[in-house]
Amino acid sequence: xxxxxxxxxxxxxxxxxxxxxxxxxxxxxxxxxxxxxxxxxxxxxxxxxxxxxxxxxxxxxxxxxxxxxxxxxxxxxxxxxxxxxxxxxxxxxxxxxxxxxxxxxxxxxxxxxxxxxxxxxxxxxxxxxxxxxxxxxxxxxxxxxxxxxxxxxxxxxxxxxxxxxxxxxxxxxxxxxxxxxxxxxxxxxxxxxxxxxxxxxxxxxxxxxxxxxxxxxxxxxxxxxxxxxxxxxxxxxxxxxxxxxxxxxxxxxxxxxxxxxxxxxxxxxxxxxxxxxxxxxxxxxxxxxxxxxxxxxxxxxxxxxxxxxxxxxxxxxxxxxxxxxxxxxxxxxxxxxxxxxxxxxxxxxxxxxxxxxxxxxxxxxxxxxxxxxxxxxxxxxxxxxxxxxxxxxxxxxxxxx
Amino acid sequence: xxxxxxxxxxxxxxxxxxxxxxxxxxxxxxxxxxxxxxxxxxxxxxxxxxxxxxxxxxxxxxxxxxxxxxxxxxxxxxxxxxxxxxxxxxxxxxxxxxxxxxxxxxxxxxxxxxxxxxxxxxxxxxxxxx
Numbered sequence: 001x002x003x004x005x006x007x008x009x010x011x012x013x014x015x016x017x018x019x020x021x022x023x024x025x026x027x028x029x030x031x032x033x034x035x036x037x038x039x040x041x042x043x044x045x046x047x048x049x050x051x052x053x054x055x056x057x058x059x060x061x062x063x064x065x066x067x068x069x070x071x072x073x074x075x076x077x078x079x080x081x082x083x084x085x086x087x088x089x090x091x092x093x094x095x096x097x098x099x100x101x102x103x104x105x106x107x108x109x110x111x112x113x114x115x116x117x118x119x120x121x122x123x124x125x126x127x128x129x130x131x132x133x134x135x136x137x138x139x140x141x142x143x144x145x146x147x148x149x150x151x152x153x154x155x156x157x158x159x160x161x162x163x164x165x166x167x168x169x170x171x172x173x174x175x176x177x178x179x180x181x182x183x184x185x186x187x188x189x190x191x192x193x194x195x196x197x198x199x200x201x202x203x204x205x206x207x208x209x210x211x212x213x214x215x216x217x218x219x220x221x222x223x224x225x226x227x228x229x230x231x232x233x234x235x236x237x238x239x240x241x242x243x244x245x246x247x248x249x250x251x252x253x254x255x256x257x258x259x260x261x262x263x264x265x266x267x268x269x270x271x272x273x274x275x276x277x278x279x280x281x282x283x284x285x286x287x288x289x290x291x292x293x294x295x296x297x298x299x300x301x302x303x304x305x306x307x308x309x310x311x312x313x314x315x316x317x318x319x320x321x322x323x324x325x326x327x328x329x330x331x332x333x334x335x336x337x338x339x340x341x342x343x344x345x346x347x348x349x350x351x352x353x354x355x356x357x358x359x360x361x362x363x364x365x366x367x368x369x370x371x372x373x374x375x376x377x378x379x380x381x382x383x384x385x386x387x388x389x390x391x392x393x394x395x396x397x398x399x400x401x
Numbered sequence: 402x403x404x405x406x407x408x409x410x411x412x413x414x415x416x417x418x419x420x421x422x423x424x425x426x427x428x429x430x431x432x433x434x435x436x437x438x439x440x441x442x443x444x445x446x447x448x449x450x451x452x453x454x455x456x457x458x459x460x461x462x463x464x465x466x467x468x469x470x471x472x473x474x475x476x477x478x479x480x481x482x483x484x485x486x487x488x489x490x491x492x493x494x495x496x497x498x499x500x501x502x503x504x505x506x507x508x509x510x511x512x513x514x515x516x517x518x519x520x521x522x523x524x525x526x527x528x529x530x531x
Binding site: 339340341342345346349356357358362365371372400401 | 404405406433434435436437458459460461462519522
């Protein structure tokens with residue numbers, strides 16, 4: 001099957017309405033018509049609350065929601081009771097940190113990395129300060145990749161969890177998951193993978209990855225905002241207390257006692273993101289039809305070309321490792337003497353949409369000794385024209401700044 | 402959106418330097434979006450600013466705003482500057498004007514009227530006053 005990004009882009013109404021070069025996909029991808037239609041269909045055909053109303057719309061809504069859970073489970077190769085709907089990666093990560101806060105003892109250890117975005121940094125930082133837990137941070141190398149050679153110095157029998165990004169939102173480096181899994185296993189620690197960035201560029205097999213927790217957001221994988229996933233092994237979920245308390249998660253309740261439903265329902269208090277779940281399901285179904293191997297080959301060639309052309313430009317400093325199969329399709333860079341926001345301003349004038357700044361990854365920028373960066377992040381609908389437009393706009397920025 | 406990069410006054414202001422003042426009182430602010438940061442140094446006597454300087458890591462807009470701040474801060478008290486910050490916020494949204502004749506230079510930032518994400522760049526030096 002051949003891969004043509006223009007055919008993919010045709011599914012996205014926003015590019016017809018606003019033709020431009022959207023290269024801010026690491027922050028949020030656009031949504032195809034199939035996802036929009038699924039949301040509208042749900043709101044016009046099955047809008048009702050779930051697991052509580054026996055009328056026909058309530059039944060339709062409940063069936064649709066659990067179908068969406070099954071679709072996520074099938075995509076990840078796990079069981080549906082291992083899939084918890086959340087509002088996004090941030091809530092998923094907070095939920096896990098909250099649970100560990102309940103069971104960790106003083107001087108237990110948590111390992112994260114300098115490459116984490118704030119959502120996988122701040123919950124652990126708070127845990128460390130509130131519970132007297134030791135937070136250990138694996139450094140990055142100058143190229144932005146994790147310095148896995150330093151992991152043996154950090155890991156110990158007190159380590160209870162390694163919470164690691166599966167791909168950096170700044171350097172694009174993909175993590176060697178097996179190395180972390182083996183290291184965690186050696187001391188009986190849990191492994192959490194933050195797949196907020198990686199998920200859009202792969203179809204993970206969680207049984208093969210053997211991750212205890214797996215976290216991602218809908219809005220970075222062509223789905224809606226306001227929905228994400230916490231996937232966790234069933235035996236762990238059985239032990240986890242609920243994070244939020246409210247309707248839809250109680251088995252028995254009296255004025256003096258409460259018992260909660262089993263997983264996943266005990267973790268889904270209150271009204272859930274129902275239409276968003278249909279959008280997420282549609283996004284996964286849409287993604288299933290793509291030849292991802294062909295897409296990866298195309299994107300790697302495109303990134304290699306872009307990296308080579310950018311590296312020829314005066315004052316241009318590339319951040320992160322060069323493109324290879326272990327890097328998601330993004331390139332971060334700076335123009336010496338120019339502020340990333342001023343560069344992004346000129347790119348925007350050329351209809352090239354990128355993100356500039358610190359990308360919610362301050363520890364990584366401190367390690368790289370950079371104040372920020374411009375990031376061009378590619379998705380399935382991006383092709384040669386986007387890369388050429390970016391190059392032309394960067395040329396202009398170098399001249400003007 | 403109009404282009405602040407084409408405004409020679411903004412570009413010239415951004416290139417100005419108003420070095421920190423040894424022994425002066427320090428006020429800091431940062432912009433979490435982009436990581437820009439400023440350290441104002443103000444010599445204050447009887448609650449009135451006598452002289453202003455700064456260190457800044459920022460974009461052209463924040464550097465230009467800092468230069469206007471340093472040029473005009475003499476004679477102001479901190480309370481007035483907080484009120485000025487509110488006026489500047491409103492001006493950037495198209496909801497008001499700068500009332501003080503002395504600070505009219507800030508109106509050059511009306512070029513950012515349609516670009517909400519950059520308002521904090523302009524406000525950075527004023528946010529440092531606490």
